[in-house]
Amino acid sequence: MRLLIFNMAMDLDDPLLEFAVSWVNALARRVAFVHVITMRTGRVIVPGNVRIYSVGKEKGYSEPRRAVEFYKHLLRIVRQERIDICFSHMIPIFTVLAAPLLRRKGIPIVTWYAHPSVTPLLKLAHHFSARIVTSLPTSYPYKVDKVQAIGQGVDTDLFSPSGNISPEDPPTILCVGRLSAVKDHSTLLEAVSLVQKSFARPFRVVIIGGPLTPQDQAYARLLQQKLTELNIQDKVRFEPAVPMVHLPNWYRRCAVHVNLTPTGFGDKVAWEAMACETPCVVANQGFVETLGPWASRLLFRHKDAEDLAERLRWALSLNQAERKELGAYLRQQVVRLHNLERLAEQLVGVFQEARNC
Helix, strand or coil, X not given: CEEEEEXXXXXXXXXXXCHHHHHHHHHHCCCCEEEEEECCEXXXXXXXXXXXXXXXXHHCCCHHHHHHHHHHHHHHHHHHCCCCEEEEECCHHHHHHHHHHHHHCCCCEEEECCCCCCCXXXXXXXXXXXXXXXXXXXXXXXXXXXXXXXXXXXXXXXXXXXCCCCCCCCCEEEEECCCCHHHCHHHHHHHHHHHHHHCCCCCEEEEECCCCCHHHHHHHHHHHHHHHHHCCCCCEEEECCCCHHHHHHHHHHCCEEEECCCECECCHHHHHHHHCCCCEEECCHHHXXXXXXXXXXXXXXXXXXXXXXXXXXXXXXXXHHHHHHHHHHHHHHHHHHHEHHHHHHHHHHHHHHHHHC
């Protein structure tokens, strides 16, 4: 099988999107050749059967120029190479731009989308796609036809427990993710204030991530103001985003990880933490299957600071044996449902079905 992939970035130095390189490499181990057209590129390490083409966002190209570059690369690939299937990962604009040409060439498109926003572009991408894939049944917001939930794709070799690293004392509540309003850090800060008033032992909070847009920057300033209003400046520390390779040690050292995004998202950091045998408190109902019998303890009502505070107090009170039992179960679930190699196998199966339909 010869594969054409569209994605947002190929860059091992991008804390948010570097996982895309791992996904491409996992697929490359299962197909003959992979061509990747990406919005931007940076440092990459890929095998010899992968070729990458950027439309030039990293060079500052305008949107019209990037569209020209996209079609230049696409036309060259389909004229000179045999392509069996196209996989468009979280970039419906590329699905729509490529669809007329790929349809004429008889090349089916499989589109990945895991986000609650329903846009006109998504509707068009859905129409033009032979199959839609997503991480969770709750992560795709449009029509259910063509849709298959296949898990997230976590590198469970990288995100794994370590016998050499133990949770810190005093315990740390960790939250990893971009500083953006949808991540709902405000509820975490309110919950921390409540825990501080009622939890007898010391603890601290570390929030890892940075703003990307002007709106995010304004949101980050509001969070700093909220720290002062709640008088929890001594409890909470903000850290910039870190490369993916450094995240496992953060997960291993914390007592509990918190993910506050609502149902409809498929936020990979929650699964990464669980893969490191770290308890993870979540607001997303889509995680119920992963959490299994622990869902009643680890799932809180979105934007409910009191409910979150109750879950955090419980997690901070776990002894070593209890945390080990919970963590081992969560890792087992992530390996079973969401590990990268399973995802790659699932994708190849979907590609084969799309070719035959």
